[in-house]
Amino acid sequence: MIYCKRCLYPENHPLNIVFDEDGICSGCIIHEEKDRLNWSERAEKLDSILINYKNLSGNNYDCIIPVSGSRDSYFIVHTIKNVYKMNPLLVTYNKHYNTDTGVRNLANLRTVFNCDILTLTVSPEIVKKITRATMRKMGSIYWHCIAGQTVFPVQIAVKFKIPLIIWGAHQGVDQVGMFSHLNEVEMTRKYRKEHDLMGYEAEDLVDEFDQITEDDIAQFKYPDDIEIEKVGVRGIYLNNYIRWDSKAQHENMINIYNYETLIQTRTFDSYNDVDCYNYSDVHDYIKYIKHGYGKVLDHACREIRLRRMSREQGIEMVQKFTNKTPKNLSLFLDWMGITKNSFHYLIDQHRNKEIWKRNDNWEWELSDEFALGLKDISRDSDKLNLIEPFTDFIKTPKKESSDSIGEYILIGKGAV
Numbered sequence: 117m118i119y120c121k122r123c124l125y126p127e128n129h130p131l132n133i134v135f136d137e138d139g140i141c142s143g144c145i146i147h148e149e150k151d152r153l154n155w156s157e158r159a160e161k162l163d164s165i166l167i168n169y170k171n172l173s174g175n176n177y178d179c180i181i182p183v184s185g186s187r188d189s190y191f192i193v194h195t196i197k198n199v200y201k202m203n204p205l206l207v208t209y210n211k212h213y214n215t216d217t218g219v220r221n222l223a224n225l226r227t228v229f230n231c232d233i234l235t236l237t238v239s240p241e242i243v244k245k246i247t248r249a250t251m252r253k254m255g256s257i258y259w260h261c262i263a264g265q266t267v268f269p270v271q272i273a274v275k276f277k278i279p280l281i282i283w284g285a286h287q288g289v290d291q292v293g294m295f296s297h298l299n300e301v302e303m304t305r306k307y308r309k310e311h312d313l314m315g316y317e318a319e320d321l322v323d324e325f326d327q328i329t330e331d332d333i334a335q336f337k338y339p340d341d342i343e344i345e346k347v348g349v350r351g352i353y354l355n356n357y358i359r360w361d362s363k364a365q366h367e368n369m370i371n372i373y374n375y376e377t378l379i380q381t382r383t384f385d386s387y388n389d390v391d392c393y394n395y396s397d398v399h400d401y402i403k404y405i406k407h408g409y410g411k412v413l414d415h416a417c418r419e420i421r422l423r424r425m426s427r428e429q430g431i432e433m434v435q436k437f438t439n440k441t442p443k444n445l446s447l448f449l450d451w452m453g454i455t456k457n458s459f460h461y462l463i464d465q466h467r468n469k470e471i472w473k474r475n476d477n478w479e480w481e482l483s484d485e486f487a488l489g490l491k492d493i494s495r496d497s498d499k500l501n502l503i504e505p506f507t508d509f510i511k512t513p514k515k516e517s518s519d520s521i522g523e524y525i526l527i528g529k530g531a532v
């Protein structure tokens with residue numbers, strides 16, 4: 117297995133990473149643009165795009181911002197509403213796996229930014245049926261979340277005739293360097309299907325075996341191209357115009373708006389996925405089974421490229437967190453109504469057998485080639501100089517509320 121000599125990405129990254137002759141990955145090469153581009157010019161470019169979408173008649177919103185109780189939601193709304201003075205409509209897909217921290221963060225976001233928000237909560241029975249099918253078909257418990265998050269904003273854009281959708285970072289740019297920032301890639305149905313949805317659009321789930329009908333998938337269907345063109349819907353990514361630094365952005369949001377953080381079991385990043393019981397937990401454990409690595413490796417690569425973590429420190433982080441048992445599996449099994457054995461049986465069908473081997477006790481182990489490849493073999497010339505020392509992620513005090521019940525919260529009170 118080839119690993120990047122600068123960050124830690126292996127060549128089996130699911131988003132098509134490539135390596136140059138020095139063994140440096142495409143993600144690291146494109147990341148160099150963050151220190152090379154003229155970001156004040158890029159910000160002016162963003163301004164020139166946004167200005168065309170200001171609704172001067174005052175009878176509609178200027179744009180749509182997809183939000184949740186975590187991630188870049190605060191930073192995007194802060195930038196668009198308070199810096200660029202746009203009037204956004206917020207939209208959120210209810211992922212059903214909500215933590216109380218996420219419910220509070222979303223409630224606080226609605227309050228401090230004083231925006232209108234639309235929420236889509238699909239019926240629990242349909243969500244469970246779809247999750248059963250996606251576990252079987254692609255070994256994913258997260259398809260419905262990603263499908264919902266990426267399509268609900270587009271449906272609303274078409275329905276309410278609001279042509280501009282504003283997203284945070286494009287992973288094809290920020291993680292793997294599939295495109296330059298200067299390509300200014302925008303949202304496409306094709307990228308969503310191939311990369312976000314693992315090759316399965318909603319229509320591909322209709323199946324007699326899983327008992328999924330056209331009606332069940334209605335909320336996850338992408339609007340017709342004709343409807344999209346009629347309104348002129350486009351989705352832009354802020355990381356093409358703003359030098360993206362997730363850690364610094366979150367810390368700013370903690371200071372200004374009291375964004376709440378949450379310690380995670382399988383990664384050191386306690387800022388990004390605090391609204392979900394599964395994303396950095398059960399879902400991440402499944403990623404590990406499929407690809408041999410988890411979110412902690414993504415987070416370490418990000419910190420290495422931003423020159424806050426050495427490659428050695430990154431390897432230590434990966435080794436510390438990758439094998440951690442997910443903490444919230446029993447919550448998921450109860451919600452889904454399946455046994456632990458059925459869960460493992462379903463997920464094992466999607467295990468990457470090229471990197472996992474059975475040991476003498478018939479347990480799965482990462483092959484030596486994969487596990488031992490992650491050591492510090494890079495030359496000094498490959499390494500980036502640290503510009504600041506790595507500092508721990510901030511732990512905000514946990515706010516107690518009536519939503520703190522230790523279970524998925526379908527609809528929280530969210531009062532702040």
Ligand SMILES: [Zn+2]
Pocket residue numbers: 120121122123124125140141142143144145
């Ligand atoms: Zn790299």
